[in-house]
Amino acid sequence: MMEKNFGEKKDYMKETLLRFERMVTTNEQAFFDLETYEKITAYYIEKGDWDKAFQACEMGLNDFPYSLDLLLSKVQLHANRGEHDLAMEILERAALFHPGDVEISFMQVGISNMMGEYEEAIEVLENLLQRVEDKDEIYFQIGQTYQNWGKYEEAILNYKRSLKNNLHNESALYELAHCLDLVGQLESHLDYYHELVDRDPFSHHAWYNLGIAFSKLERYEDAVNAYEYATLVKDDFASAFFQLGNSYMNLEKYEDAKTQYLRAIELEGELPETCCCLGTCYEKLGEYETAVKYYRQTVKLDNQWDDGWYGLGICFSELGRWFEAAGFLRKAIQITELNPDYWLALAETEFKIGNVISAFEAFEKAAEIEPSNPDIWLKWSHVLFEQGNYARACDLLQAAIDDMPEEADLYYRMAVYQIHSGDYREALINMEVALTLDYDAHVQLFDFFPDLEKQKALYRIIEQYREKK
Numbered sequence: 001m002m003e004k005n006f007g008e009k010k011d012y013m014k015e016t017l018l019r020f021e022r023m024v025t026t027n028e029q030a031f032f033d034l035e036t037y038e039k040i041t042a043y044y045i046e047k048g049d050w051d052k053a054f055q056a057c058e059m060g061l062n063d064f065p066y067s068l069d070l071l072l073s074k075v076q077l078h079a080n081r082g083e084h085d086l087a088m089e090i091l092e093r094a095a096l097f098h099p100g101d102v103e104i105s106f107m108q109v110g111i112s113n114m115m116g117e118y119e120e121a122i123e124v125l126e127n128l129l130q131r132v133e134d135k136d137e138i139y140f141q142i143g144q145t146y147q148n149w150g151k152y153e154e155a156i157l158n159y160k161r162s163l164k165n166n167l168h169n170e171s172a173l174y175e176l177a178h179c180l181d182l183v184g185q186l187e188s189h190l191d192y193y194h195e196l197v198d199r200d201p202f203s204h205h206a207w208y209n210l211g212i213a214f215s216k217l218e219r220y221e222d223a224v225n226a227y228e229y230a231t232l233v234k235d236d237f238a239s240a241f242f243q244l245g246n247s248y249m250n251l252e253k254y255e256d257a258k259t260q261y262l263r264a265i266e267l268e269g270e271l272p273e274t275c276c277c278l279g280t281c282y283e284k285l286g287e288y289e290t291a292v293k294y295y296r297q298t299v300k301l302d303n304q305w306d307d308g309w310y311g312l313g314i315c316f317s318e319l320g321r322w323f324e325a326a327g328f329l330r331k332a333i334q335i336t337e338l339n340p341d342y343w344l345a346l347a348e349t350e351f352k353i354g355n356v357i358s359a360f361e362a363f364e365k366a367a368e369i370e371p372s373n374p375d376i377w378l379k380w381s382h383v384l385f386e387q388g389n390y391a392r393a394c395d396l397l398q399a400a401i402d403d404m405p406e407e408a409d410l411y412y413r414m415a416v417y418q419i420h421s422g423d424y425r426e427a428l429i430n431m432e433v434a435l436t437l438d439y440d441a442h443v444q445l446f447d448f449f450p451d452l453e454k455q456k457a458l459y460r461i462i463e464q465y466r467e468k469k
Helices: 002-026 034-047 050-063 068-080 084-097 102-115 118-129 135-149 152-165 170-182 187-199 204-216 220-233 238-250 254-268 272-284 288-301 306-318 322-335 340-353 356-369 374-386 390-403 408-420 424-437 439-448 452-468
Strands: none
Touching: 002 034, 002 050, 034 050, 034 068, 050 068, 068 084, 068 102, 084 102, 102 118, 102 135, 118 135, 135 152, 135 170, 152 170, 170 204, 187 204, 204 220, 204 238, 220 238, 238 254, 238 272, 254 272, 272 288, 272 306, 288 306, 306 322, 306 340, 322 340, 340 356, 340 374, 356 374, 374 390, 374 408, 390 408, 408 424, 408 439, 424 439, 424 452, 439 452
């Protein structure tokens, strides 16, 4: 019976919309009651068809000029068009018809924020504090306004007031962590987060946000503990399982991360972000075929999820399927052109295919986007080195060294290239600089000299340096 009623309602709405559109097109007269006008307007707003929504709203207000829903819909439509002054005028008229309505006040706050009139927004909200019982939402809105204003200390104060009134205001917890992170006060507020947990040890939100704070501070072991408590309190808390997976990823515990992501999917279904993270897990574990499955699911759910296409490119590269890999990487670049990792991966793939010019163009693009990334220069120079072009490889590294004189890896690699080209004196100078900057990183030298005799010679030079020091 319920299914029949649902079907009938759908048919009635479809018929109503057709009647309305026919009326607009032919100017024929038709009568709709207030509820129908409200539903038609809401339908078109949800669909993003602002013009039809505006027409429905105007026609409805002609017949029902005091309808609060239609007045507020018209405010929203003017705001969507950037017509904030007109929106405010309608709100003032609505306030005359419906004095003291809280929803009107909230919309005034929203429009004032859009117009950058933060003081007016704060004034409206502070007046609301005297009129409503649930003050946590008002304090939260005051915090949001201060945050939009760039006054983070005041925002933090009001988010705390919101949480004092309602510890379970999830939005206030999240925005508080964000503001504390912005002003560099997360670490100094860890005691505050522990106090929240002490106030209610069975608040999964409190444990979860303690985990968020630890995650932002890169204290992933502590974050794991906090998220685990959150999942113990609420065993179907999908977001906590997802963040637990992220913490394990940062700790390079990929099997543990995989378990948490699979649990998150079990609880809330397949979302692009979770599928993509799970794909990365399998990729890190060397299970490329399974990783491909989850990356494919990611881009099926959202074909604009660039990390999914990038993951497919990396996996197909690892599987030696270079042409397919290049196609996926280009797709990722189409979506997010200014990601240096995508260009770097494409450069290496193009070189494997044999497209040397395309490879160099991609290396150049990566370096242009992120010139301070030594990995780009090391990989680019290595391609030249593999071609036997030692002089150009050295020139490229020298340009990188000029910009990043503290990067030991650049000097070690320069020494490698100079040894291969027979320039031993310069190689020794660069090796000494590298050893001074990061002695332990010298092990990378042996990767380039499989010959045992050369390894012994390098070891003697390194030992002489160590003894001198």
